[in-house]
Amino acid sequence: MEPAYNDDPLSLQPADHPGLQLINLKLTGPNFQRWSKSVRIALRTKGKLGFLDGSCVKPAVNTPQFNQWIKCDSMVLSWLLNSMITELAEAFLYVNTAQELWSELTERFGDSNGPLLYQLEKEISELYQGNDSVAVYYTKLKKLWEELSDFSDVPECKCATTCTAVKKILANDQRKKLIHFL
DSSP: OOOSSOOOTTOOOTTOOTTOOOOSOOBOSTTHHHHHHHHHHHHHHTTOTHHHHSOSOOOOTTSTHHHHHHHHHHHHHHHHHHTBOHHHHHHTTTOSSHHHHHHHHHHHHSTTOHHHHHHHHHHHHHOOOTTSOHHHHHHHHHHHHHHHHTTOOOOOOOSOTTOOHHHHHHHHHHHHHHHHHO
């Protein structure tokens, strides 16, 4: 039985074209976390995530795959540029590869974005149930928590399986969330 979809990152489907709107969210800068998560999901479904993280390595110039890699990378690059507001797209128009663009965007708007971290923490601390149902209130709070969690990596423990440090960190985080919710 032949697979319904070709997972080869160097393949393009008939519906793939440079003007494709990959996601419904335009990058504005402050929304980088949500935008980047949406882009990664979309590119994973198309088998093109490797063009962002470098796992789809550019072949040598004299190989048959080189031109196809250039074509696919340019396609991913155009999808990324099309998913930004015009001012940002124009500022990044001259990057050479999708990975280079992704690195520049992550450096500018990613994990080191202190003002966004402050804004998220402030929104969480100021959010209250008011006239919202418990379900609506919790949904709003959970969205903010998930967005904030994209900024913080839980440390990976390399010691024996008896170590409980990571479990304690996660439990403390859950306890803080529960207290805020209540």
